[in-house]
Every structure is written in C-alpha cells, then in structure tokens.
Amino acid sequence: xxxxxxxxxxxxxxxxxxxxxxxxxxxxxxxxxxxxxxxxxxxxxxxxxxxxxxxxxxxxxxxxxxxxxxxxxxxxxxxxxxxxxxxxxxxxxxxxxxxxxxxxxxxxxxxxxxxxxxxxxxxxxxxxxxxxxxxxxxxxxxxxxxxxxxxxxxxxxxxxxxxxxxxxxxxxxxxxxxxxxxxxxxxxxxxxxxxxxxxxxxxxxxxxxxxxxxxxxxxxxxxxxxxxxxxxxxxxxxxxxxxxxxxxxxxxxxxxxxxxxxxxxxxxxxxxxxxxxxxxxxxxxxxxxxxxxxxxxxxxxxxxxxxxxxxxxxxxxxxxxxxxxxxxxxxxxxxxxxxxxxxxxxxxxxxxxxxxxxxxxxxxxxxxxxxxxxxxxxxxxxxxxxxxxxxxxxxxxxxxxxxxxxxxxxxxxxxxxxxxxxxxxxxxxxxxxxxxxxxxxxxxxxxxxxxx
Numbered sequence: 039x040x041x042x043x044x045x046x047x048x049x050x051x052x053x054x055x056x057x058x059x060x061x062x063x064x065x066x067x068x069x070x071x072x073x074x075x076x077x078x079x080x081x082x083x084x085x086x087x088x089x090x091x092x093x094x095x096x097x098x099x100x101x102x103x104x105x106x107x108x109x110x111x112x113x114x115x116x117x118x119x120x121x122x123x124x125x126x127x128x129x130x131x132x133x134x135x136x137x138x139x140x141x142x143x144x145x146x147x148x149x150x151x152x153x154x155x156x157x158x159x160x161x162x163x164x165x166x167x168x169x170x171x172x173x174x175x176x177x178x179x180x181x182x183x184x185x186x187x188x189x190x191x192x193x194x195x196x197x198x199x200x201x202x203x204x205x206x207x208x209x210x211x212x213x214x215x216x217x218x219x220x221x222x223x224x225x226x227x228x229x230x231x232x233x234x235x236x237x238x239x240x241x242x243x244x245x246x247x248x249x250x251x252x253x254x255x256x257x258x259x260x261x262x263x264x265x266x267x268x269x270x271x272x273x274x275x276x277x278x279x280x281x282x283x284x285x286x287x288x289x290x291x292x293x294x295x296x297x298x299x300x301x302x303x304x305x306x307x308x309x310x311x312x313x314x315x316x317x318x319x320x321x322x323x324x325x326x327x328x329x330x331x332x333x334x335x336x337x338x339x340x341x342x343x344x345x346x347x348x349x350x351x352x353x354x355x356x357x358x359x360x361x362x363x364x365x366x367x368x369x370x371x372x373x374x375x376x377x378x379x380x381x382x383x384x385x386x387x388x389x390x391x392x393x394x395x396x397x398x399x400x401x402x403x404x405x406x407x408x409x410x411x412x413x414x415x416x417x418x419x420x421x422x423x424x425x426x427x428x429x430x431x432x433x434x435x436x437x438x439x440x441x442x443x444x445x446x447x448x449x450x451x452x453x454x455x456x457x458x459x460x461x462x463x464x465x466x467x468x469x470x471x472x473x474x475x476x477x478x479x480x481x482x483x484x485x486x487x488x489x490x
Contacts (some may be wrong), residue, residue: 047258050230052093053100053114053123059226059254060218061090067213068094069110072101078211080183080192082168084199085215088253091195095164096122098193099130103158118158125481131154136167141174148182151190160191164387168194169201176203184209190465217252222242227261236265239273241286243373248327248338249281251319282316289328293370297361304395312388320440322378329371331355336364366401373398417475 052058055065065085071077081098083091100112100119112119122125133147147163155161171179183192183206194210196202227243230236246264250257260281261272268276276354277283288307295303311321336359362370377394382389 045259046230046234046262047141047255050233050258051123052097053112053119054091055097055101055111055136058090058094058097060222061094063216063360064094064213064215068098068101072098072107072110077102077191079186079190080210081193081194082199082202082210082212083193083215086217086252087197088250088255088257089218090254091213091215092164092166093298094213095193095195096125096130097164099127099160099162099164099191102160102162102191105126105131105157125156129158129160130164131162132164132166135170135175139170139172139175141172141178144175144178145173148178151182152187160189162191162193164193164195166195167197168206169196169198173203176206180205180209202337219252220247223247223250223252223257225253227257230258230261234265235270237271239271239275240273242277245274245277245283249283249323251323282314282320284311284316284324286319286324286328286351289325290351290358293325293328293360294354294361295330296395296401297358299399300402301396301399304399305392306403307396307432308388309390311391318381318387318391319378322374322381326371326374326378329367329374332359332362333367333371335359336362336367338465362401369401370398413475413478417478420473420475 058065067198072478081167083094085091097112100114100122101107101110103118103122103151104112104116105118106116114123122130125132131147133143138144151161151163152163182190186192192210194206199207199212224243224247227246231238231243242264243261246257246260250260260277264272264277264280267280274283274285278285292303292307311318332355333356335483337483359367373394381390384390431475
C-alpha cells in the first residue's frame with residue numbers, strides 16, 4: 039500500500055523557533071523568556087490566518103518540555119519534540135474552541151489540571167480559535183487562567199482578539215503575529231521547490247505570494263495544488279487557469295486604458311473575467327496590489343529602486359502613474375478595495391464591477407479641490423463687464439456719453455445700481471454673459487461633482 043501523502047504545509051511546518059518565518063519579534067521574546075525562566079502562566083497569539091500561531095504554540099510547548107533545549111530553542115529531535123509535533127504528547131492538550139465552545143467542554147479539559155505531567159516539566163493547554171468560546175466557557179476558564187498550578191501553562195490562539203473578553207486579555211501575555219511579507223513567502227516557496235525538485239516558471243512564486251495575502255500556509259497550499267495540476271514544472275499560465283488569475287501585463291493594460299478614459303476597455307475586461315469564470319475577488323485583489331506599486335512609484339518621484347518590478351514594466355507603469363497622479367491613485371486603490379469587499383455578497387456583482395471600472399475611467403479627468411478653488415478665485419478676481427455696459431459702449435459715441443450727476447449717482451447706489459463715472463449707471467440685476475474663465479470654472483466643478 040502506498041504511503042499516505044503529506045501536504046506541503048504540514049511537511050514543512052516549523053518545529054523550531056529558527057524555522058519560523060516572518061515573526062522575529064515573537065521569536066526573540068519567547069526565546070528570552072524561556073532562557074531567563076520568566077515564562078508567563080498564559081499566552082495569547084493573535085494574527086491573520088496562516089502566519090504561524092498554532093505552530094508557535096507547539097514550538098513553545100516543545101521548548102518548555104524539551105530535555106535538550108538550549109537558549110530557549112527546542113532540539114526538535116527528541117521523543118518529546120516529535121510527539122508534540124504530531125499532536126500525540128500526553129502533556130500537551132490541544133483543543134479547537136470552534137468545535138468545543140461549550141462550558142462543559144472547558145470543564146472537561148480542566149478536570150485534569152491538577153494532574154502532574156507524565157514526562158515533561160509542564161502540562162500545557164493549547165486552545166485554538168479561543169474567541170469561539172461561549173461567555174460561560176470564558177468564565178469557567180477565567181480563574182484557572184489567572185492562577186493555574188505551577189506545572190500548568192496556557193497558550194491561546196485567535197484570529198479575532200477583539201471578541202475575547204477584557205477579563206481574559208488582562209491575564210495573558212499577548213503576541214501579535216504580522217502578515218508574512220511577499221519577499222519572505224517567495225524565499226520560502228523557492229526553498230520548498232528546491233527540496234521537492236520542482237522547477238517553477240518565471241514569476242510563479244511571486245504570483246502565488248501576492249494572492250496569499252500574507253499567509254504562508256495559504257501560499258504552500260496553493261503551490262501544492264498547482265503541482266498536482268501541472269506536475270514538477272508549473273508556470274504562471276497554469277496558475278492563471280487554476281486560481282483564476284490575470285497576468286500582470288493584462289492588468290497594466292487595463293489601468294492604462296482607464297487612465298486615458300477608455301471605459302469600454304474596462305467593460306470588455308469585466309465581461310472576459312466573468313465569462314471565463316475567474317475569481318473576481320482575486321482579480322480585484324491583484325489590481326489593488328498593482329495600484330499600490332503605482333502609488334509607491336508616484337510617491338517616490340518615479341524612482342523604481344526598492345520596488346520589485348521587471349525592467350520592461352517600468353516605462354509603462356510610469357506612464358500610468360503620471361496619468362492618474364498620486365491623488366488619483368489613492369482614489370483608485372480605495373475604489374478597488376471597496377469593490378473587492380462588496381463583490382462577494384453583492385446581488386449583481388458584474389454590474390458592481392462594471393460601474394467601478396466606469397468610475398475609474400473618469401479619474402484621469404478629475405481635478406483636485408485645491409486646483410478648482412484656485413480657478414474659482416482667479417475667475418472671481420478677473421475684470422469683467424456686463425452685457426448692458428458692452429452694448430452701451432458699442433452704441434454710444436464717446437462724445438455723446440451721458441454723464442451722471444452727483445445726486446443721480448447717490449440715487450443709483452441707494453437703488454442697488456452700479457454707478458460708473460463717465461458711463462450710464464447699469465442695474466446689478468441686469469443679465470450678463472459669463473466670461474470665458476467663469477465658464478471654465480463652472481464646467482470644472484460640474485465634472486468634479488458629477489453635475490449635468
């Protein structure tokens with residue numbers, strides 16, 4: 039019988055702090071706590087999915103019970119470390135709060151809290167997704183968590199710390215796990231490919247890293263799926279088929295078309311995505327990531343150093359970034375992010391995406407509020423004449439201009455008219471033709487606020 043296959047996420051799961059990717063602040067703090075024997079009675083690991091919370095909990099449990107631990111680092115090879123890695127150690131109790139959220143479940147687990155460890159120094163309780171516990175279960179856990187027996191340690195893990203009562207948060211040491219960077223994910227995937235003798239195509243590992251949103255486990259799972267589909271030589275084209283991705287050149291082409299006001303291109307792109315059955319949220323996520331690169335390019339004054347961009351991409355990205363401008367790119371990023379969040383639960387997602395692309399095609403013609411204000415100020419300060427005064431000037435010779443007396447001028451002012459020496463007083467209520475600058479300012483305001 040063939041040996042059971044182990045997925046890459048489990049096969050390459052870290053077993054020592056040195057193997058943990060992207061969490062140096064957590065690693066250093068836990069190592070020092072163990073080395074100096076200043077280990078708290080309870081820990082809380084928080085962060086998004088796939089960042090190493092549960093793996094860190096097992097590594098911490100191994101370090102506390104490993105007989106060969108050095109400088110806060112478990113050996114990873116002794117029977118204790120091997121059993122903890124497999125989830126089979128009798129001294130380490132793992133519990134999934136998502137499926138054991140009742141108060142009776144917690145009481146059952148805590149029933150043996152006074153029992154001494156069978157092999158190691160500590161009995162360790164790991165509660166994953168602890169935010170799923172009921173209020174009664176939290177209350178049952180509260181007292182034991184605050185004052186456990188000397189041989190007991192608690193490690194809680196959650197993706198939603200805001201759902202945990204303050205009474206629990208005040209009794210634990212909290213460690214926040216950050217999202218793993220794209221560069222760190224790419225480096226790890228390349229290490230795995232080398233170990234598995236996989237030859238990924240150019241740009242494949244980066245494409246997987248970008249759609250994994252900082253979750254290393256997600257990236258490993260996607261690589262595993264892609265290898266199953268394409269064999270030992272997967273490419274970006276395979277990833278586009280499996281995950282519904284759109285290549286970077288196509289996304290750049292779309293933004294370039296929208297930057298010059300080509301709404302039709304956006305509608306055709308949306309039609310292609312929906313008709314091909316691609317994951318619209320993933321495509322919008324790729325657009326958001328690309329817009330972020332454009333913002334960085336625009337904010338740095340066009341300097342592409344430090345940005346992970348291909349040399350042949352830079353000129354076209356420069357063109358798109360200059361057309362939108364930094365303010366416009368911020369608007370584009372916000373619009374795409376909002377659309378991505380709403381598209382999964384929208385009744386008509388296609389219409390929502392099409393409307394978003396049409397709006398984005400108008401960004402290039404918008405002006406900033408400061409520029410509009412300046413133009414309005416210039417229009418207000420520019421000299422102008424009324425239509426009636428222009429007619430009077432053109433029909434009345436200079437020699438026969440009617441002069442206004444002092445008393446007549448005073449009467450005109452009191453009646454709400456404008457009296458000009460050497461010319462006939464004209465009522466302020468008279469109709470006049472707006473100047474060219476005024477008309478331009480009004481049209482700019484209409485474009486800005488969508489008035490027709």
